[in-house]
Amino acid sequence: MKHEGALAPDILIVDDDDGHAILTRENLEAAALGNPIRHFRDGQAVLDFLFEPGSHPPASKAGAYLLLLDIRMPKVDGVEVLRRLRADPKQRNLAIIVLTSADDAREVERCHALGCDVYLKKPVDFGKFADAVRRLGLSLTLLIKSPSGAD
């Protein structure tokens, strides 16, 4: 899956539960995923990151970031993050996968209404993750470390 020069997004895990974030990261790294992974503990933190220009690639650049967004978070929750991102034309192409801890039809419905139809039930494993990325489209590239290059 490795394509030199193609856009390999940084993966931004947005989850208030540290344990879930660690498990997700470990599951992805165990499958030798090489994309950089960052963790944000709440919705506001990731919004600040995405809307603050300068220090990092702009989120509007397709393929720059892939959000793994938990829905239920205190204060600024996942639905609110989705709403804010979808309301901004510059962020419209941002790749977002919604995370749910239960198969809650109502939550999925709300996310669907906000323009996100790819969601994953936690815990995230690499197979389901790669599948979700495929459904998101072609502009995303997953970096898989070759066994010799693994550290």
Next chain:
Amino acid sequence: MAATLKELRDIKAALDEHSIVAMTDASGRITYANDKFCSISKYSLGELLGQDHRIINSGYHPKAFFRDMWETIESGRTWRGEIRNRAKDGSSYWVDTTIFPCMGRTGRPTKYVSIRTEITQRKADAAQLKRYSEDLAEKNMELEAIVSTLSHDLRSPLINVQGFGKQLARACEEIRAAFAASPDRALPASAVRQPLEVAIPQALNFINAGVSKMDSLLTGLLRFSRLGREALTIERLDMNALVAAAFSAMKFQLDAAGADVHVGRLPDGRGDRVLTGQVFSNLIDNALKYRHPGRALRIAVDGHVENGQNVYSVADNGIGIALEHQPKAFEIFHRLNPEGPAGEGLGLAIARRVLERQGGRIWVESAGDAGSTFYLSIPSAEAQPPPFP
């Protein structure tokens, strides 16, 4: 002929026993009213004769209602319907009404006979039933919300227990493999350091935290459900004494925070002493927990009577609750600020439950930063106990 007349008289007598009967001329003026009509409308026959039915119009029905009625009977058809009327003393009563037009030779009605049955009680029952069913629907929705919240909140630690359980298993496997690979059965330190120092403690930490979280959720749920079953002892409550007791139980923390407490004159209420006291304790506790770091805490409790309910307010000058978070403040296990002071997310959910069972309500007004005012209502001391505990 005489026999027929006798039979008609008998039928009329029976009708008078059963029904409210009146007759009007073609223009609607009352020409006859039986005793039942007089007694239910509380007008004497003399007051009714010559009047039209506007004398008992309650103003409840729209004009179109009576227009339709007149169109029907003037065209010679019988009209049936339920009408709310007003008696002389202002009280209202419902009647199931049939108006029969008596046709003259010209093909137009010359008079109308109306026969009515009182259905005031049935109407009241139907309204009550509607209230009950709305109440039930609301309770069902609450229950669904609780189940949904709880299943989410329980799944969350469960994911950690499962995930880090696997991590433990992997660490075991690593150690086992290293053990098997060493010919002299002596483990090199490098093989066990990572699992022993990082993976296993981390996994145990998250598993333990997850288990305690599930434990506290289930304990909280039990507490919440117990409140729904416990029998209430509804009595007259001296609210000033009750609030004073709640404050004095927390005197130490209030003094430590340098809190300025003001309690106005509170009208006596009706409710369960212990549970209502707990609601006030909880609100005071919240005011303490969520006080503003930049100003001395002030708590003011006041009360007044509003539409037969007593409304009490507990106002603080704490950190307040943003408008968008206010509806969620009373949801079970919802914590507005999980990183803030310790709490289970139960206090306000329990307060709401307690008050609703006593026929009251709780709500909050907050302009954010300036503090919060919680309002709670309970029946006033003179009120009847709620019919739907």
